[in-house]
Amino acid sequence: MDKKDYSAQKKHIRTHYTRFPLDLRPEVLAEFKEICSKNGTTPTAEIKKFIASYCGATRKKTK
Numbered sequence: 001m002d003k004k005d006y007s008a009q010k011k012h013i014r015t016h017y018t019r020f021p022l023d024l025r026p027e028v029l030a031e032f033k034e035i036c037s038k039n040g041t042t043p044t045a046e047i048k049k050f051i052a053s054y055c056g057a058t059r060k061k062t063k
Helices: 007-016 026-038 043-062
Strands: none
Touching (some): 026 043
């Protein structure tokens, strides 16, 4: 089995994205993961949706 080379993809991610570390209590994260899974989504997807929604709502307020 050949290994795939993801170096171009990794370079793109490093140059176009910023990491956003978030510390949560283990029990909170476990519950969040479980609820997301039951709803057919992921914690990352839900956090990204929240950020987009929050920014959009804030832009509307400040115009």
